[in-house]
Every structure is written in structure tokens, then in C-alpha cells.
Amino acid sequence: MTSSFSSTEQQKAVRWHPPSYDIRVETVPIPQILSPDDAIVKVKLAALCGSDLHIYRGVGGIEEKVHTCGHEFIGEVVALGSSYGGNASGRPPLYSSLKIGDKVVSPFTVNCGECHVCRLGYTGRCPEGYLFGSPALDGGQAQYIRVPKAGGTLFNLSDSSTWSSSLPKDVKEKALIGLADSSLLILADILPTGVFAALQALNHPKVAPVITGKPWPLCFDRETNAVSGGNEVSFTAEDRVLNVAIIGLGPVGVCTTVSMLDAVATRNIPFRIIAVDPNESRREKMKAVYAAIDAAGKGTGQFAVCDIAESKEKVKEWTSGVGCTAILEVVGNTSALSLAYELVRAFGAIVSVGVHGAPPLPLTGSQLYNKNVSLDFGRCPARAMFPPAFDLLVKRQDVFGGVGETASLIDKIVSFDEAVESYRAFDKGEVGKVVFDPWK
Ligand SMILES: [Zn+2]
Numbered sequence: 001m002t003s004s005f006s007s008t009e010q011q012k013a014v015r016w017h018p019p020s021y022d023i024r025v026e027t028v029p030i031p032q033i034l035s036p037d038d039a040i041v042k043v044k045l046a047a048l049c050g051s052d053l054h055i056y057r058g059v060g061g062i063e064e065k066v067h068t069c070g071h072e073f074i075g076e077v078v079a080l081g082s083s084y085g086g087n088a089s090g091r092p093p094l095y096s097s098l099k100i101g102d103k104v105v106s107p108f109t110v111n112c113g114e115c116h117v118c119r120l121g122y123t124g125r126c127p128e129g130y131l132f133g134s135p136a137l138d139g140g141q142a143q144y145i146r147v148p149k150a151g152g153t154l155f156n157l158s159d160s161s162t163w164s165s166s167l168p169k170d171v172k173e174k175a176l177i178g179l180a181d182s183s184l185l186i187l188a189d190i191l192p193t194g195v196f197a198a199l200q201a202l203n204h205p206k207v208a209p210v211i212t213g214k215p216w217p218l219c220f221d222r223e224t225n226a227v228s229g230g231n232e233v234s235f236t237a238e239d240r241v242l243n244v245a246i247i248g249l250g251p252v253g254v255c256t257t258v259s260m261l262d263a264v265a266t267r268n269i270p271f272r273i274i275a276v277d278p279n280e281s282r283r284e285k286m287k288a289v290y291a292a293i294d295a296a297g298k299g300t301g302q303f304a305v306c307d308i309a310e311s312k313e314k315v316k317e318w319t320s321g322v323g324c325t326a327i328l329e330v331v332g333n334t335s336a337l338s339l340a341y342e343l344v345r346a347f348g349a350i351v352s353v354g355v356h357g358a359p360p361l362p363l364t365g366s367q368l369y370n371k372n373v374s375l376d377f378g379r380c381p382a383r384a385m386f387p388p389a390f391d392l393l394v395k396r397q398d399v400f401g402g403v404g405e406t407a408s409l410i411d412k413i414v415s416f417d418e419a420v421e422s423y424r425a426f427d428k429g430e431v432g433k434v435v436f437d438p439w440k
């Protein structure tokens with residue numbers, strides 16, 4: 001309830017035009033409240049993401065509709081629909097507590113927070129959800145954005161009591177004051193996605209024998225779900241080593257690697273991690289990031305950064321030809337998936353968080369059968385993953401804090417004047433993560 005903009009006021013926005021490779025910075029109307037659950041957010045920073053490139057390239061299957069780009073943004077609430085400001089009991093707490101002026105970050109999809117799917121934590125697939133920056137919903141590379149179902153979608157960075165954390169209250173509050181907006185912005189997508197990929201692999205049933213030190217099926221033997229007797233063997237030290245390959249070292253791949261390193265270090269899991277990318281500048285970035293992480297954040301396992309040919313040799317050498325327990329595929333194309341299949345061991349898990357397009361998967365049923373491979377695909381439920389991602393963001397400011405340094409995840413913050421060139425350069429792999437300041 002509250003202030004809104006007149007329908008004649010204009011703003012600058014980065015817009016996609018069909019069919020492909022056509023980005024324009026245009027003047028368009030400031031979005032209006034359309035539904036009682038909407039919020040209008042004044043965008044402070046918006047990021048360019050690898051998955052924006054799928055639309056940029058016009059990769060099949062999307063509606064050819066001009067729209068505002070971008071699904072990663074941070075900003076300030078400037079208008080709220082009529083659902084807010086009262087006591088919205090039974091609804092997500094933000095309908096009662098969100099105020100004009102609050103600083104917010106949004107997951108990259110809308111989610112209602114009130115349905116079965118959202119309650120289970122699968123927020124990225126809420127039936128009422130939309131992807132920001134798609135033909136269905138204008139995105140955040142603009143001066144203002146409309147957020148539907150904002151009370152179920154947004155995180156209120158002005159009120160740290162509105163989400164849970166493993167951090168002590170004072171550390172959490174201090175962090176919110178100290179963290180740069182450019183750092184908090186990665187909570188919109190790439191850091192939750194990295195944490196999600198690592199979490200899926202570490203909790204995968206195929207990985208359980210290595211983690212628990214018990215063979216299949218005793219690795220599932222819990223008080224509540226007892227599997228009785230049999231197959232008692234002693235593991236060797238080598239049996240307990242978690243071998244992981246991460247394919248793709250763009251910004252999400254770096255977040256995935258940092259998340260995986262932190263998880264195995266924190267849990268004292270012996271490991272070998274291999275991070276793979278054909279692009280040399282991405283490999284150099286990954287090495288600089290690894291060097292910047294303190295000892296507590298990277299544990300005592302082995303870590304290597306390789307190109308594709310080297311990765312096959314390294315995995316052979318490290319695992320005596322057996323292959324990796326888990327592969328985290330962070331690219332989303334058929335060659336990345338083929339490499340994942342080649343590097344995974346029998347009874348291994350491939351976790352893919354890359355956005356795959358129309359081409360059929362390059363794997364046959366018999367290939368999957370013959371290796372007992374599990375495939376785990378899909379979009380991160382970013383809202384559900386926000387709390388652990390926030391905690392990791394606070395912990396890893398050595399990597400996620402700066403801009404433009406050797407080990408920074410974000411390369412630069414530019415104005416919309418550089419939007420067209422930034423899309424081109426990012427598409428060619430010539431720059432890392434780029435952030436737009438719509439007011440610059
Ligand atoms: Zn993204």
C-alpha cells in the first residue's frame with residue numbers, strides 16, 4: 001500500500017529482441033503494481049549470468065517476445081501492493097513485515113512460499129513461479145522491477161530475523177552491515193546454485209558408502225531405517241576418499257567448487273577434487289580463487305585445475321582408472337555431459353545444474369545401465385538454498401567480497417552503456433561476471 005509511479009514515468013532497461021544476439025538499452029515505462037501481492041523494487045545492481053546467454057543466443061524453445069533481461073538483482077522496495085502492511089496471518093511473514101525502503105535480494109525465480117512444492121523446499125519449481133528476465137516476466141536489468149508474490153519470494157536484508165542461519169546473531173547482523181551489495185547480489189543465483197550442486201552430490205545415495213564408511217546397503221543403516229546384517233567389510237583409506245570432478249569454471253562453477261571445498265573441509269572428508277574447463281582464463285581464475293581461500297576453507301585433500309584432456313589423465317591417475325564418485329556438471333551442453341559420463345565411476349552420480357537446451361542427451365540407456373549412473377538435473381531452488389548460501393558468503397569474503405581483483409568472482413561493475421558489449425564479451429568468454437549499475 002503505498003506509493004507507486006504514474007504510468008507515464010520512464011526508466012532505462014536492457015532488453016532482448018528476437019531472434020538472437022540483439023540486446024538494446026531502451027526507455028520503457030516504470031513497472032506498476034498489478035496484483036495485491038506485488039512489490040516494485042528500485043534496482044541498485046543487476047548481474048549478467050551464464051543462463052542469460054541461453055536467451056541471448058536464441059537457443060530454441062523460448063517465445064520470441066521482447067523483454068527486459070536479467071534474473072539477478074538487489075535493490076530497495078519502493079512500492080507494495082495492498083496485501084502488505086497489515087497482519088497477514090497464515091501467509092509468509094514478509095506480507096506483514098516488508099516495508100518501503102527495505103533492502104532486498106531476490107532469488108532468480110518467483111515462488112509463492114504457500115504451496116506444497118514451496119513447503120517441501122522445491123521453490124524453483126513453484127507452480128506459480130516465473131523466471132525473471134524471460135518472455136514470461138520482465139527482469140532486473142532495469143532501474144525498477146515488478147516482483148510478483150514478493151512476500152514469498154524476496155529476502156529482506158534489512159531484517160536479519162526473517163531467515164535462519166547457523167551464524168551467531170551478532171555475526172549475522174554485523175555481516176549484513178559489512179557486506180557490499182555486489183557481494184550480496186550473488187545470493188540471487190550463483191552461490192545458492194553452487195551450494196545446491198555440492199549438497200546434492202554429498203547427500204546422494206551413490207556417495208553414501210564413501211561418506212559413511214559402510215558398504216551398500218549398510219550405508220543407509222539408521223535407527224529408523226535399519227538394514228540388518230550382511231556384507232560387513234573393512235574399508236581401506238582409499239575407499240573413503242571422495243573423488244569429485246567439477247566441469248565448467250564460469251562464475252557458477254567457481255561457486256560450486258568453493259562450496260564443495262568448504263563442505264568437505266568442514267566435515268573432514270578425505271577428497272580429491274578436479275576442476276575442469278577448456279578456457280584458460282577461467283582456469284587461471286579458479287587457481288587464484290583456490291589460492292585465496294584460507295586453510296579452513298579448503299581442507300587437506302588434493303585439488304587440481306585441468307583442461308579437458310588433462311582431466312581424463314588426472315582422473316585415471318588419481319582413481320586407478322575407476323573414475324569419480326560424483327561429477328558436478330555446471331555447463332549445460334552435450335559435450336559437458338559426455339565428459340561427465342566419461343569421468344564418472346560405475347555407481348557414480350552426475351549432478352547437472354547447467355541449463356540444458358533442446359538437443360537430446362548424448363547418453364543411451366545402455367550406457368547408463370552399464371555404469372549404474374544416476375543423473376540429477378535441474379534448476380536450483382534458490383530461495384530454499386539462501387540460508388546456507390548466506391552463511392558461506394559471510395565465511396568466504398576472501399573470494400566473494402571484492403570486485404576486479406585476481407581472486408574476485410565479479411570482474412567489474414559497469415553502466416548500461418556497456419550492456420551490449422558486456423553481453424558480447426561474456427558470450428565469448430572474454431570476461432568473467434559483470435554487474436550493471438542502472439544508475440551509473
Ligand atoms: Zn543467474
Ligand SMILES: [Zn+2]
Pocket residue numbers: 111112113114115116117118119126127128
Ligand atoms: Zn509455491
